[in-house]
Amino acid sequence: MTTAPEAPVARHGTSRLVDLFEYGLAAPICLTWELTYACNLSCDHCLSSSGRRDPRELSTAEAKAVIDELEAMQVFYVNIGGGEPTVRPDFFELIDYATGHHVGVKFSTNGIRITPAVARRLARNDYVDVQISLDGATAEVNDAVRGAGSYATAIRAMENLADAGMRNFKLSVVCTRHNIPQMDEFKALADRYGAQLRLTRLRPAGRGADVWDELHPLPAQQRQLYDWLVAHGDTVLTGDSFFHLSAYGQALPGLNLCGAGRVVCLIDPVGDVYACPFAIHEDFLAGNVRTPGGFAEVWRDSELFQRLRAPQNGGACASCAFYDTCKGGCMAAKFFTGLPLDGPDPECVRGHGEELLARRPQDGTRLPKPSVDHSHRTSPARRSRPVDLTLVRRREDLDRPPVSACAEGPLTGFRLTGTGDQK
Amino acid sequence: MTTMDLDRAWDLHPQVSVRPEPFGALLYHFGTRKLSFLKDRRLLTAVQSLADTPTARAACLASGITEAELPRYGRALAALVQSSMLVGRTS
Ligand code: SF4
Ligand code: SF4
Numbered sequence: 001m002t003t004a005p006e007a008p009v010a011r012h013g014t015s016r017l018v019d020l021f022e023y024g025l026a027a028p029i030c031l032t033w034e035l036t037y038a039c040n041l042s043c044d045h046c047l048s049s050s051g052r053r054d055p056r057e058l059s060t061a062e063a064k065a066v067i068d069e070l071e072a073m074q075v076f077y078v079n080i081g082g083g084e085p086t087v088r089p090d091f092f093e094l095i096d097y098a099t100g101h102h103v104g105v106k107f108s109t110n111g112i113r114i115t116p117a118v119a120r121r122l123a124r125n126d127y128v129d130v131q132i133s134l135d136g137a138t139a140e141v142n143d144a145v146r147g148a149g150s151y152a153t154a155i156r157a158m159e160n161l162a163d164a165g166m167r168n169f170k171l172s173v174v175c176t177r178h179n180i181p182q183m184d185e186f187k188a189l190a191d192r193y194g195a196q197l198r199l200t201r202l203r204p205a206g207r208g209a210d211v212w213d214e215l216h217p218l219p220a221q222q223r224q225l226y227d228w229l230v231a232h233g234d235t236v237l238t239g240d241s242f243f244h245l246s247a248y249g250q251a252l253p254g255l256n257l258c259g260a261g262r263v264v265c266l267i268d269p270v271g272d273v274y275a276c277p278f279a280i281h282e283d284f285l286a287g288n289v290r291t292p293g294g295f296a297e298v299w300r301d302s303e304l305f306q307r308l309r310a311p312q313n314g315g316a317c318a319s320c321a322f323y324d325t326c327k328g329g330c331m332a333a334k335f336f337t338g339l340p341l342d343g344p345d346p347e348c349v350r351g352h353g354e355e356l357l358a359r360r361p362q363d364g365t366r367l368p369k370p371s372v373d374h375s376h377r378t379s380p381a382r383r384s385r386p387v388d389l390t391l392v393r394r395r396e397d398l399d400r401p402p403v404s405a406c407a408e409g410p411l412t413g414f415r416l417t418g419t420g421d422q423k
Numbered sequence: 424m425t426t427m428d429l430d431r432a433w434d435l436h437p438q439v440s441v442r443p444e445p446f447g448a449l450l451y452h453f454g455t456r457k458l459s460f461l462k463d464r465r466l467l468t469a470v471q472s473l474a475d476t477p478t479a480r481a482a483c484l485a486s487g488i489t490e491a492e493l494p495r496y497g498r499a500l501a502a503l504v505q506s507s508m509l510v511g512r513t514s
Pocket of ligand 2 (some may be wrong): 244247316317320321322323326327328329343344345348349350351352
């Protein structure tokens with residue numbers, strides 16, 4: 001761009017900024033807040049477990065107190081998710097409270113409540129953004145995972161939002177083995193409704209890696225996705241989803257860094273604070289917003305977050321030529337697939353993850369299990385069986401989303417600009 | 424490269440929020456939903472004083488930026504104008 005020795009406004013992608021971020025920020029950039037695990041009616045279409053609300057769920061007053069803290073800390077926006085957040089009776093009250101206090105809201109929904117009236121209401125509020133989840137660009141592919149009718153529900157929601165004049169809402173896709181060939185179709189779908197496409201990585205979350213094993217992209221598909229992102233990366237949002245793919249060659253647009261406890265965190269419905277929405281396990285529990293110091297103290301001082309912000313050593317990855325951009329990949333993906341945290345990502349593009357996965361005990365007994373269960377199953381959970389998609393759809397089998405298809409990549413939608421170019 | 428008029432009055436866009444960070448500051452624009460960052464404290468000071476200074480040049484110089492550095496900082500400000508973080512001020 002210029003011959004300036006060093007632009008005082010740093011540019012996206014400079015490793016130095018990433019290095020600065022590694023020491024943690026004064027407040028999170030991306031805070032995911034799961035307001036409730038409650039979900040509307042039949043959850044055939046919903047991989048996000050849920051059921052009844054947790055009796056210990058933060059009350060309206062407590063949630064507002066959290067928002068006050070976020071305002072004071074200048075958290076620019078929160079990603080609201082959960083079961084289906086719109087079923088919380090005070091959902092709109094909380095949204096209005098947050099946006100009235102300079103905390104923007106992005107929320108994810110399966111679309112079921114996005115009626116024309118709700119769409120108009122959302123479109124009126126500049127501080128609200130909506131993300132519609134779809135896992136297939138066709139009803140066939142989508143409904144196989146999310147349940148019959150869910151494709152139609154999402155499309156109707158997008159129509160309503162577009163008709164209400166909402167622009168640049170997000171069409172949110174978790175990339176799986178089944179939909180990676182559909183990237184162009186997803187893009188066309190987003191364009192049709194004036195939406196922006198966000199792609200997130202399928203991460204093994206909560207209940208273990210069995211479903212992930214069946215759904216995560218095959219090595220050749222990772223390459224296909226990488227090539228697609230290189231060609232279209234500036235028109236889609238990916239956040240920190242695919243930095244492990246940068247080892248194929250060039251760094252991809254997005255944030256190339258694991259932000260857990262540094263840039264990102266999760267507040268769950270009962271106020272527990274975790275390092276990342278994909279790391280719901282006591283090993284990554286930093287504290288609770290109900291403690292006297294509140295969220296601010298947990299963010300600033302928790303022993304866990306301090307540790308995550310200390311310089312990390314690359315372990316088995318340190319000698320890898322791509323470590324600078326890949327950084328060994330996603331902590332949560334390693335953790336829930338039973339791999340060492342200081343080694344390669346299970347989807348390491350150089351194949352090192354696969355080697356390690358193959359050496360794990362075959363019965364899955366060593367895989368970490370979530371130590372908390374906030375979602376209320378309607379019958380006793382049955383664990384780990386051979387995976388098929390039909391099983392995935394059955395809510396009673398899920399105590400946590402086996403794959404967080406409804407959850408948000410913490411940094412997806414995140415765009416860093418220093419020079420004004422949209423990256 | 425974009426340039427901007429250093430000799431007029433500027434201000435932060437009303438929908439932009441500035442958050443100081445150990446390395447400088449983060450800027451978030453609630454309208455465009457874009458995040459930017461300033462990696463330089465003098466630039467941060469300059470940006471924060473735009474509203475009370477008659478010109479961008481004066482804001483820079485008052486923040487310890489030298490004449491020689493002005494082109495470089497001017498480009499940084501221009502980038503912020505381009506992404507609508509900064510807007511012209513008439514009063
Ligand atoms: S999803 Fe993975 S890479 Fe992203 S913040 Fe969480 S642990 Fe880190
Ligand atoms: S060895 Fe580690 S750093 Fe290298 S590509 Fe694999 S995961 Fe990334």
